[in-house]
Amino acid sequence: MTQAELPTLLRKVHEELASAESLDPESKKLLALVAHDLDKFQSQAPTAKRLAAQFEAEHPSLAAAVRQLVDALTKAGI
Numbered sequence: 001m002t003q004a005e006l007p008t009l010l011r012k013v014h015e016e017l018a019s020a021e022s023l024d025p026e027s028k029k030l031l032a033l034v035a036h037d038l039d040k041f042q043s044q045a046p047t048a049k050r051l052a053a054q055f056e057a058e059h060p061s062l063a064a065a066v067r068q069l070v071d072a073l074t075k076a077g078i
Contacts, residue, residue, distance in 0.1 A: 010038055 013035050020028060056063040 006038075006042055010035065010042065013038070 017028065017031050017035060023031070
């Protein structure tokens with residue numbers, strides 16, 4: 001999934017959540033919370049990118065090590 005696809009997917013989640021009739025109230029509440037968190041994350045993405053670029057410029061070796069760690073965890077399914 002690309003960053004450009006995220007808004008479309010979030011809209012779809014909101015639409016499905018609004019029309020879901022078979023979900024129990026607790027599940028609906030949990031899904032609404034997840035959707036809210038994703039919206040919040042998306043709105044903060046530019047700030048996160050700027051901070052990541054700043055961190056990488058100030059600490060290139062550490063940033064590379066963190067990137068390698070994240071890649072390894074992703075490959076391990078974590």
